[in-house]
Amino acid sequence: MRQVLLAIALSFRAGYCLEVATPSQTVHPVPEPSVEIWLTLGRSRYYEGSLRAALEAYEKGVKLDPRSVEAWLNGAVILEETGDLRRALRWYEKAAALKPDAEIFNAAGWAHLRLADLAGATTAFHRAVELRSDHGFALLGLGRTALDSGNPEQALAWLDRAAAAAPNLNLIPYYQGKAHEALKNDDRAIESFRRSVVMDSYFSEGRDLLAKAYLRSRNYREAWDQWSKALDAEPKSRRLRSLLYKVQALLRHAPEQMKRRPPPPPVPLETESAPGQVPVLRVGVGTDPLGKIRARSSASFKVNTDFELVDPKTGKAWLAGQAHEAWHVSVKRAKKKRFLAFMSPAGRPPLEKPGPVSIRPKEPGRSVIWIDESSPAAMAVRGELEIAMHRGHLRLVNSLDLENYTHGVVSREMPIDSPLEALKAQAVLARTYALHLKKHRQTHRKDGYEVCDQQHCQVYAGVRAESPRSRQVVDDTRGRVVTYQGRVASTIYTANCGGHTQSGKEVWGHVPYWIGRSDAPEGRREILDPWELKQWLRAWPKSYCGPSAHVYPSHYRWTRSVSFKDIEEEMARKLKIGRLKSIRPLKRSQAGNVLSLLVQGDRRSVKVVSEIKIRGLLGLGSLRSTLFVMETELGKDGKPQAFMFYGGGWGHGLGLCQSGAMGRAESGQEHDRIIRDYFPGVEISQLSY
Ligand SMILES: [Zn+2]
Ligand SMILES: [Zn+2]
Incomplete structure (x- = not known):
C-alpha cells in the first residue's frame, strides 16, 4: 500500500495526470490527493537522506490540510535537523494549537532552549508539565533553563522532580552535578557525576566533569583514574591527555604502581577432552582490539602437567618440560637473523628455533597452559599453544577443539547469570x-589464525571464562549449530538492538537471514515517521530487549550531551575539515539507524558511512550505536555549543539481539525458537561428533 501511495505521490510531483478518461470509458473521479501521500513521501525522503525533499513534502501536506498535526510535527523535526530552529518552532506551535499535547510542548521547549531563548523554553516546558506532571524530559528542561538563568537552587528542585519521574535518565544527575558545581559544593557534584557514569559507563562527558571535580577537591588519585578511563575510550584526545599529565604530576605515587594487579590464576575444572572428530580451531590470543598481533617480543608460560615443545609441522618433540616450571620465550637476534629462544628455569641450554614451536601438554584432558601469569593480561588456555615469529613479534595461537573454545566464549559474550535459554542460544551462536x-570467511588468514580473541571476532578468554554453569550450557548444546541451506550460517549478534534489528542489505550486504525485525512482543510499525522516531527514542517502548533484571537501562535507551569543542577537535583530527560548521544525519535504515552522516567544515565537507566511524566520531569515546537522533544547541552568540543525542541500543543492531534473547527466555521461549526468530529461515543442525 505504501508503495502505491508513493508511486502516486511521485507522479504528482512529476506533474503527471493519474487517469485520463476517454469518451468511450466510464469516467471515474480522480481521487483527491490526501495528506497521507505527502506524509508517506516525506518519510521516505527523510530515510533516503534528502531532507530538503522531505521538507517540501511536509510543506505540501500542511498546504493541503493545515489541520494535519502529523505534517506540522514531521516538518518541524526536519527543520530542526536542517538547523532552521526558528521555523521549526513555528511549526511546533501550529501543531500544539491543533493538539495541545505534552510531547509537543516538550519538543518546543527544547527548540527554544537550543536557541538560548530561556523565557520561551520555560513557558513551553511549563505547559508540558501542566499536561503531564511526570514528564522527565520537560522537568529536565526546566532544570536546565533555571541553571542557564543562573539559578542553581531552583534548577536542583526541578532536577529532583525529574529524577523521580525518569530514574534511568543519566543526563539528570549530570545536570544536578553542574548545579552543585555552580553552588561550589564539590562533594555533592562528585556524587551526582558519579551517578551519571554508573548509569551509563559510556557517558564520558560525565566522567570528564567527575575528574575535574576530584581535581578541585585535590583527590588526584581519583581524578587520574577517571581521566585515564576517559582516555581509554578516546585515546587520541589531546585535551584529555594534557589533563592526565597535569594530574599525574600532582600524584605522589607513579601511576604504574596504581595499575590493577593481575587476577588470581584460575582454578581449572576437571573436564573430559572432547572425543570424536570435533573440529579444531586456531585462535590468535593476546591480540589487539582489531584482532591483530600485538607488538611484543617476549612471553612467559607454565603448564600444570608435563609437556613437550614440538615441531607443529612434523610433531617431532624437541624438548621436554615439567609441570609447573616457569618458562620464558623471546625473540633473539644474532648474525642479522632472528629466532625464538625458549628458556627453562633449570638452567638447561635454551631451545633456539627460527620457525614455530608448539607447547603440547601430556594430559590433554586436564592440562592448562598459563601465559604471562604475573601480568594483568594473564591468560590460561586448554589445548596446545603455538609460538611463532610474525614480523619480528611473537604470535601466540591456541589450537583447541570447538567445544572447549565455545566454553571460553559464552560467559565473555553474555553474563553467566543470564537466563539459561538465552545462554544456550549464545553458545549455539x-x-x-x-x-x-x-x-x-578466513578473515585472519594473513595473521596465521582462524579467529582472534577480541570482539572483532568474538571474545575468547580461555579457562578464565569457565564455570559449572557455562559448562552445562555448552554441554547441553554440544555440536549444535545454525545452518542455512546446509551451510554453516554467519550468526552475528548485537548487545541490544534498541527495539528493532537492521537488515543486512542496508548495512553490510544482503544475507538472506539477516532480516530487520521489531523486537517488541506486539511489533512496531515498520518505518516510523521522523517525529515518531524521535519520540520512540525518547521513550521506553515495551520490547524484549527493554530494561529488566538482566538488561541495564542504558543498553536500551541512552542520552549524551557532547560539547561542540570536543567534537570539533575530533573531527579536525580525523576528517581534516577545518572548523566544524554542522553535522547532519542523512540516510537511515528502516530500523532508524543512521547509515550516513554529513559533516560540514569550513575547508570541506565529508560524508561518513561506516557504522564504526559514525559511532567513533561523535563525542568523547564512542556512541553505543548508530540508532540516534541528534540536536545542536546554540549559545547566546548563535554559534553551536553542544550536541545532544537521544539513542537506543548497543552494537551494530544486526542478527540476534542478546538483550532480546534474555527477554524472550524470561517469557518462556526456548533457545532454538529464539534463534529462528532473529534469523528467519535458518535451521538448527547437529554436527556429528
Ligand atoms: Zn577477529
Ligand atoms: Zn533487541
Missing part, C-alpha cells in the same frame, strides 16, 4: 560463528 569464520 558462538560455536556456529567460529565455525563459519573458519570455513567460509
